[in-house]
Amino acid sequence: xxxxxxxxxxxxxxxxxxxxxxxxxxxxxxxxxxxxxxxxxxxxxxxxxxxxxxxxxxxxxxxxxxxxxxxxxxxxxxxxxxxxxxxxxxxxxxxxxxxxxxxxxxxxxxxxxxxxxxxxxxxxxxxxxxxxxxxxxxxxxxxxxxxxxxxxxxxxxxxxxxxxxxxxx
Amino acid sequence: xxxxxxxxxxxxxxxxxxxxxxxxxxxxxxxxxxxxxxxxxxxxxxxxxxxxxxxxxxxxxxxxxxxxxxxxxxxxxxxxxxxxxxxxxxxxxxxxxxxxxxx
Numbered sequence: 001x002x003x004x005x006x007x008x009x010x011x012x013x014x015x016x017x018x019x020x021x022x023x024x025x026x027x028x029x030x031x032x033x034x035x036x037x038x039x040x041x042x043x044x045x046x047x048x049x050x051x052x053x054x055x056x057x058x059x060x061x062x063x064x065x066x067x068x069x070x071x072x073x074x075x076x077x078x079x080x081x082x083x084x085x086x087x088x089x090x091x092x093x094x095x096x097x098x099x100x101x102x103x104x105x106x107x108x109x110x111x112x113x114x115x116x117x118x119x120x121x122x123x124x125x126x127x128x129x130x131x132x133x134x135x136x137x138x139x140x141x142x143x144x145x146x147x148x149x150x151x152x153x154x155x156x157x158x159x160x161x162x163x164x165x166x167x168x169x
Numbered sequence: 170x171x172x173x174x175x176x177x178x179x180x181x182x183x184x185x186x187x188x189x190x191x192x193x194x195x196x197x198x199x200x201x202x203x204x205x206x207x208x209x210x211x212x213x214x215x216x217x218x219x220x221x222x223x224x225x226x227x228x229x230x231x232x233x234x235x236x237x238x239x240x241x242x243x244x245x246x247x248x249x250x251x252x253x254x255x256x257x258x259x260x261x262x263x264x265x266x267x268x269x270x271x272x
Contacts (some may be wrong), residue, residue: 009179037271037272040233040271040272041271041272043248044233044254044255044256044257044271045254045257046253046254082235106272107230107232107234108272109234109236109272113234117233117234117237117244120243120244120248121233121244121245121248122222122248126236155230
């Protein structure tokens with residue numbers, strides 16, 4: 001009887017993650033990859049995932065921009081270089097190239113291929129309507145496998161249900 | 170380490186139910202594990218299982234990206250064949266260790 005009660009208690013406490021709703025608001029490559037890896041990692045565990053691209057995050061789904069994202073060398077203490085040095089021409093490109101080389105070694109795909117993988121894995125990709133309007137963007141600028149342009153309200157409506165988590169990046 | 174019975178033989182597994190010795194694996198064992206995972210193995214499943222065992226023997230770490238580039242199956246179909254965590258489920262059915270990759 002005691003064990004039964006115990007097992008019921010454990011069941012009550014266990015609340016597995018069922019859905020990850022990620023909001024990507026930045027376009028530096030480290031943020032974009034963090035978001036993609038979290039979304040893809042969720043799918044690999046059988047967890048649903050969706051990404052809402054807003055503000056600068058929209059760069060990650062713009063055809064002509066997504067393969068030219070950079071790591072920030074200025075204002076990024078983790079670069080361990082003086083701010084003045086980080087601002088020199090070509091510094092961001094160099095740091096980005098080094099980072100991309102390291103990622104390729106770990107079989108992390110480039111942004112365009114990663115988006116295709118996410119889409120094929122069932123991750124929903126949404127563009128923020130307000131940010132699209134703000135940057136004067138239309139659908140032609142976006143990648144083909146975007147699932148739609150939606151509002152914050154639409155995104156929240158998709159987050160209903162137990163075990164849904166929202167994450168702002 | 171624990172033992173589980175698949176295809177009427179005792180098989181060494183870890184706590185999560187992954188085989189610890191690929192030599193104990195055979196197709197009947199795979200079918201029994203697949204039933205536990207709610208999957209009925211068809212021809213395409215076997216092709217994928219063959220491929221990932223082969224990669225394991227060659228000591229190539231598995232990722233979703235590699236599966237997609239294998240020429241055996243595309244990523245969308247892979248998710249359809251092994252719903253709810255395809256790389257983990259396929260690895261378990263194939264009798265190889267749980268993949269450690271995040272991608």
